[in-house]
Amino acid sequence: MPAKSQAQQQAAAVALSVKRGEARKDELRGASKEMYDSMTEDELEELASTPRKGKPEHKG
Numbered sequence: 001m002p003a004k005s006q007a008q009q010q011a012a013a014v015a016l017s018v019k020r021g022e023a024r025k026d027e028l029r030g031a032s033k034e035m036y037d038s039m040t041e042d043e044l045e046e047l048a049s050t051p052r053k054g055k056p057e058h059k060g
Helices: 006-019 030-038 041-048
Strands: none
Touching (some): 006 030, 006 041, 030 041
């Protein structure tokens, strides 16, 4: 499942870094916090690795 926007890709990247222990959990806010709680590391990796080229900044 590729990211639909740059914002979604960035939120997944932040959540993934916390899952891996590279960042602190108290740094999570909004979408990245929800993603951290509801997605596996593999799912976050897939979203975070989506190329940004051609993606809108925000979906909507």
